[in-house]
Amino acid sequence: MALDMARYDELRRAPKTARAAGKYFGIGLALAVDPSVSNMGYVATALDPQFRAKPEYLPKSGATESATVKVDPLGRVIAILGTTPQGQGHQTIVSQIIADELGLKPQDITVVDEMDTFTRVWSISSGTYSSRFGSVGTSAAALAARKLRAKLVEYAAHLMDVPANDVEFNDGAVRLKRGKGPSYTVKDLAGRAHWNTESLPDGMEPGLQATAVFGFTVAKAVDAEDRVNSSNTYGFIAEVMAVEVDPDTAQITIVRYVTVHDAGTIINPMIVEGQIYGGALHGLGGALYEELRYDDDGQFLTGSFMDYLVPTASEAPTIEIAHLSSPSPLTTLGSKGLGESSSMTVPAVIANAVSDALTPLGVRITELPMTPDRLWRSIREAREKKDS
Numbered sequence: 001m002a003l004d005m006a007r008y009d010e011l012r013r014a015p016k017t018a019r020a021a022g023k024y025f026g027i028g029l030a031l032a033v034d035p036s037v038s039n040m041g042y043v044a045t046a047l048d049p050q051f052r053a054k055p056e057y058l059p060k061s062g063a064t065e066s067a068t069v070k071v072d073p074l075g076r077v078i079a080i081l082g083t084t085p086q087g088q089g090h091q092t093i094v095s096q097i098i099a100d101e102l103g104l105k106p107q108d109i110t111v112v113d114e115m116d117t118f119t120r121v122w123s124i125s126s127g128t129y130s131s132r133f134g135s136v137g138t139s140a141a142a143l144a145a146r147k148l149r150a151k152l153v154e155y156a157a158h159l160m161d162v163p164a165n166d167v168e169f170n171d172g173a174v175r176l177k178r179g180k181g182p183s184y185t186v187k188d189l190a191g192r193a194h195w196n197t198e199s200l201p202d203g204m205e206p207g208l209q210a211t212a213v214f215g216f217t218v219a220k221a222v223d224a225e226d227r228v229n230s231s232n233t234y235g236f237i238a239e240v241m242a243v244e245v246d247p248d249t250a251q252i253t254i255v256r257y258v259t260v261h262d263a264g265t266i267i268n269p270m271i272v273e274g275q276i277y278g279g280a281l282h283g284l285g286g287a288l289y290e291e292l293r294y295d296d297d298g299q300f301l302t303g304s305f306m307d308y309l310v311p312t313a314s315e316a317p318t319i320e321i322a323h324l325s326s327p328s329p330l331t332t333l334g335s336k337g338l339g340e341s342s343s344m345t346v347p348a349v350i351a352n353a354v355s356d357a358l359t360p361l362g363v364r365i366t367e368l369p370m371t372p373d374r375l376w377r378s379i380r381e382a383r384e385k386k387d388s
Contacts, residue, residue, distance in 0.1 A: 001238070001260045001322060001324065002029075002238040002239060002240045002258050002259070002260040002322075003240060005240075005258045005260070005320055005322060006240035006242070006256055006258040006320075008027070008240065011027050011240075011242050011256065012027065014242070014255075015357075018244055019360075022246075022247070022248075023244045023245065023246055023247070024244065024245045024247060024357040024358055024360065024361075025242065025243070025244050025245075025255075025357055026242070026243055026245070026352075026353045026354060026355065026356030026357025026358070026359070027240065027241070027242050027353055027356055028239075028240070028241045028242075028243070028348075028349040028350060028351065028352030028353030028354070028355070028356060029238075029239065029240055029349065029352060030237075030238075030239045030241075030345040030346075030348040030349035030352060031236075031237065031238050031239075031345075032236070032237040032344050032345045032348075033234055033235075033236060033237075034131070034234065034235035034236060034237055034261075034263070034336070034337065034338070034340070034341055034344070035131075035230065035231035035233075035234050035235075035337075036130055036131035036132055036134070036135055036231055036232070036233050036234075036235065036336060036337020036338075036339070037063050037130060037131070037132040037135045037136050037216065037219075037231055037232040037233055037337060038063060038125070038129070038130040038132065038230060038231060038232075039061065039062070039063050039216070039218075039219035039220070039228065039229060039230055039231060039232060040060050040061060040062050040063065040124060040125045040219070041059075041060050041061040041062070041219060041220060041221045041222055041228050041229075041230075042222070042228050042230040043060055044059070044060045044221065044222045044228075045222055045226060045228060049224060049226055052222065053224070059221040059222075060221055060222075061219055061220050061221040062123065062124070062125055062215060062216075062219050063125050063132070063136060063215060063216045063219040063232050064123045064125055064126070064136065064213055064214060064215035064216075065082060065083065065125075065126060065132070065133075065136040065137045065139070065140045065213070065214055066082045066120070066121040066122060066123075066126070066140050066211060066212065066213045066214075067079060067080065067081055067082070067094070067137070067140040067141040067143075067144045067211070067212055068080040068121065068144060068209060068210070068211040068212075069098060069141070069144040069145050069147075069148050069209065069210055070148070070207070070208060070209030070210075071148070071186060071189075071190040071193075071208040071209070072190065072194075073190060073191060073194035073195065074187070074190070074191075075185075075186055075187025075188075075190040075191065076108075076110060077098060077102065077104065077108060077109050077110070077186065078109075078110045078111075078112065079094050079095070079098055079109060079110070079111045079112065079141060079144075079145075080112045080120070081094065081111065081112065081113045081115075081137065081141070082115060082120045082121060082122045082126045082127075082140075083113060083115060083126070083127060083128045083133055083137050084113065084114065084115040084127070084128050085113055085128055085133070086128065088128065088133060088271070088275070088339060089268065089271040089274075090111070090113045090128075090133060090137065091111040091113055092106070092268060092271060093133075093134075093138060093267055093268050093271065094109070094111045094113075094137075094138070094141045095107075095109035095110075095111050096267065096268060097138055097141050097142050097145065097267065097333070098141060098142075098145045101142060101145035101146055101149055102145060102148070102149060102169075102172060102186060103169065103170060103171045103172035103173070104172050104186065115127070121211055121213060123213070130231070130337070131337030131338060131339035131340050131341075132337060133337075133339075134263070134267070134335050134336065134337050134338055134339070135232065135233045135264075135328065135330075135331045135335055135336055135337050136214055136215075136216070136232070136331070138267060138331070138332070138333055138335055139214040139331045139332035139333065139335075140212050140213065140214040141212075142332040142333055143212035143214055143332055144210045144211060144212035145210075147210035147211075147212055148208065148209065148210040149169050151204070151208065151210065152169065152174060152184075152186065152189055152208070153167060153168075153169050153174055154201065154204065155184075155189055155192075155193065155200065155201065155204065156174035156184040156189060157174070158199075158200070158201040158204075159182075159184060159192070159199065160176070160181060160182060160184075162176070162181075166178075172185055172186055173185040173186070173188075174189070189208070190208055193206070193207070193208050194207075194208075214332065216232040216330055217330075218232060218330065219232055232330060233264070233328045233330060233331065233335075233336040233337055234336065235261060235262050235263045235264065235336040235337060235338060235341075236261070236262040236324075237259065237260070237261050237262075237341060237342065237344070237345050238259075238260045239257070239258065239259045239260070239342070239345045239346070239349045240256070240257075240258045240349070241254060241256065241257045241258075241346075241349040241350055241352075241353045242254075242255040242256040242257075242353060243255060243350065243353040243354060243357055244357070245354060245357045245358060245375075247361075247379055249372070249376070250372050250373075250375040250376035250379055251372065252288065252350070252354060252370070252375075254317040254350070256320070257280075257317045257318070257319050257320065257349075258319075258320045258322075259276060259280070259319060259320070259321055259322075259342055259345070260321075260322045260323065260324065261276065261321070261322075261323055261324075261338065261341060262323065262324040262325065262326055262336075263323070263325075263335065263336045263337070263338040263341075264325060264326065264327045264328045264331070264334045264335045264336035265325060265327050265328075265333050265334035265335045266323060266325065266335075267333065267335055272323075272338055273321055275338050275339055275341060276319065276321055276338070276341055276342055277316070277319060279339070279340055279341040279342040279343040279344075279346075280317075280319060280342040280343070280346050281311050281315075281316055282343040282346075283342055283343040283344070283345065283346025283347050283350075284311045284315065284316075284317075284346055284350070285309075285310050285311050286343075286346075286347050286368060286369060287346060287347040287350050287351065287368050287369055287370060288311070288315075288350070288369050288370055288371070289309035289310060289311060289369055289371065290308060290309065290310060290369060291308075291369050291371065292308075293307075347368055350370075351365040351368060351370065352365075354370060354375070358378075358379065358382070361379060361382040361383065361386065362382050362385075362386070363378050363379060363382045
């Protein structure tokens with residue numbers, strides 16, 4: 001798909017035109033497996049197998065996350081997470097998921113995404129890292145919403161004096177599947193449950209809330225041969241990039257950049273696109289600009305953003321993004337992680353493209369970042385060697 005989107009056959013004919021204009025043209029490809037949701041078991045690989053074999057050793061494993069969904073007396077739905085996002089859009093995504101599960105609108109859901117180990121349901125693997133929220137956090141939120149929905153259905157069926165199988169939850173209310181009868185909205189059920197606990201079925205816990213802790217059964221401990229499945233979902237990336245390199249200034253211009261991802265079920269396309277752009281820009285920073293540089297005396301030379309360059313909006317290329325979807329069989333919604341995505345592939349794809357462009361000079365990129373001065377020196381040295 002990436003090759004088709006990039007019109008690869010057409011790109012292969014471009015080098016002659018570019019060289020006629022005094023520039024070098026190259027195409028790079030990169031493929032990656034995108035692992036997410038770390039298995040806590042991998043930390044034990046730092047321990048000697050003989051130590052792990054001792055009877056008193058406590059094995060390490062697991063990858064879990066929790067979420068709580070509740071309805072207050074006014075019918076407001078509140079989701080409480082055990083994660084602390086740094087701009088990944090957890091509130092947007094969870095409000096969307098719970099709204100879908102309860103037949104409401106996302107703006108009807110209040111999401112609390114602050115982490116407090118004193119008040120939250122959490123485990124040693126809780127948190128926002130390893131591109132994990134899109135898989136394990138969303139799974140916990142969806143499961144909690146489904147638990148709450150099942151309770152609402154059971155409660156409404158009791159109020160109607162019919163079996164739970166005779167009613168359905170649809171468009172934010174519980175109704176009879178067939179025939180006419182009363183219907184109960186989430187707000188109506190909340191008022192009744194909070195104000196009149198006598199109306200609840202025998203054995204039903206008072207209050208309208210549900211907590212779910214989602215975990216992966218494949219997140220096992222390190223085995224005796226030091227092997228471990230370090231992640232729990234695996235996405236895939238294919239990228240094509242075409243560049244022009246100015247032989248006099250060593251300036252790299254990205255002519256085309258195509259990236260295709262398989263992150264399973266896409267929950268929010270706009271957030272996904274933002275994650276891909278963010279990852280790609282981080283990758284470009286590492287490939288072209290960012291470097292911790294020291295002089296011969298060990299003096300740090302890049303201690304401020306005057307010297308430590310990072311890409312800005314001016315350096316951001318246009319990215320053509322597409323998706324394939326092979327849903328994960330392990331997560332509630334079939335989603336996989338995506339957060340770091342193109343930060344892995346961009347350094348490889350642009351290095352391959354520049355190497356391809358400079359093939360006539362015999363220049364091969366073996367070190368990053370490709371800063372303008374470093375690339376310019378490589379081009380000059382290649383020319384001098386060729387002339388001699």
